[in-house]
Amino acid sequence: MDIAPLTEALQRDAVWVVFVNVLLQQLGLPIPAVPTLLIAGSLAGAFGPAAQMLMAAVLASLIADGFWYSAGRAFGYRVLSGLCRLSINPGSCVSETEGRFMRWGAWSLVIAKFVPGFSTVAPPIAGSLRMPLAGFMAAAGLGAALWAGAALLGGWLLRAQLQSVLAVMSRHAGTAIAVIAAGLGAGLAWKLWQRHRFKQLAVMPYITPVELMAALESDTPPLLLDFRGAALLAQTGPIAGATPAHMDDLPRTVSHWPRDRPVVTLCACPDDATAVRAALSLMKLRYTSVRPLKGGYDAWLRHLDQQAR
Structure with missing residues (x-):
């Protein structure tokens, strides 16, 4: 398998690839966006394309955040509960995520993108708590710009190393896919073990x-x-x-x-x-x-x- 066509497609349509990838991730799909941003940053040859990628990432993030903010404002804690039910780890639940938001306030939206599992639940919490829309969009936009900008900048700074990695992956695509699959499998196994451990701890008398x-x-x-x-x-x-x-x-x-x-x-x-x-x-x-x-x-x-x- 040759990944050169994928790299060429990213070079040709980097803005759209970044936009779609970030949008899907921020809507809650298990599609990591940071690897795409790193590769896109490594392929950006000038400030102009990099700025366009950054704007695409921020716009996609704001669209997804705006959707979840509106859902939280309309349906309140039921949206948060639904999102938490999608998590394999039961520890990711409503009261903990909301408590984190209450402690950090608007800054939680700025750092949410850097906290796994928090970036999707922070916007509906803001909506359910009736945070002013202007303040929400400003904080969410700043957080998205810092998160995407850091990934793009990291990709540009490590462009030589990333290009070498991509070249190796192109020559040994089968091995690379196996390593990636093993990593994803290990992550899933860890989450399933956490859930199993919680189920064991939860064996106790309840009251109806x-x-x-x-x-x-x-x-x-x-x-x-x-x-x-x-x-x-x-x-x-x-x-x-x-x-x-x-x-x-x-x-x-x-x-x-x-x-x-x-x-x-x-x-x-x-x-x-x-x-x-x-x-x-x-x-x-x-x-x-x-x-x-x-x-x-x-x-x-x-x-x-x-x-x-």
């Missing part, structure tokens, strides 16, 4: 919404920790008697609670990921009775709806 409702109405109600993010809390309001919490300050939040008091954790994450992690952390802090809410906030809402009928 019916059991939680009965416990809350008893003489010794459990302490309830709510790990939903600010966007969902703003949309749906707090749960009566629940304490809003975040993983980063969990020890401080529960520092005054007796360790023999029952504790229930809940979140709005796929696989109850944050609720499970919080329960494990509380067990390490020697809390003797901790259970995540099975099905999380969605299951709790369904139970309330059934009761109201």
Whole structure:
């Protein structure tokens, strides 16, 4: 297999190749754009073509970010939950990504492109939190320019080495494809192992919404920790008697609670990921009775709806 035609196509239509590749990646497809940007940068012979590639990358990124911003503004946390469900790693869930955005503010959009798994979820979070559109576009555009510009510049600075690599790949295409496939396979295996490990850790007693409702109405109600993010809390309001919490300050939040008091954790994450992690952390802090809410906030809402009928 000769990759020279591919290189020639990139030289001839670099702007469009960069635009399409970045757009598809930022929309959430597993198509890495950095290798394309590096090669495109190595093939840019002058400032003009490089500037066009940069503008194409920024425009594509802004189109994708604008789409996810609008989706987040219209549908709120349901978009975030859907995106997180596409991730093999259940740790990539709504409350954690939203908490990161709340801590970093607009700067999270500037650095989002450099954080794997965060670049796609940051725009819908901004939309769900009603971040002003002008500020969002400015921060997202700056982040896209820094990210794409760094990759293009890196490709230009390493153009001799990249051209040598491309030449070797052209002569030994079969071996190169095997190495790339092995790398992709190793990455997938790592993610699947992470999910398997999480499933093992998640083997613990849960509490159902019916059991939680009965416990809350008893003489010794459990302490309830709510790990939903600010966007969902703003949309749906707090749960009566629940304490809003975040993983980063969990020890401080529960520092005054007796360790023999029952504790229930809940979140709005796929696989109850944050609720499970919080329960494990509380067990390490020697809390003797901790259970995540099975099905999380969605299951709790369904139970309330059934009761109201």
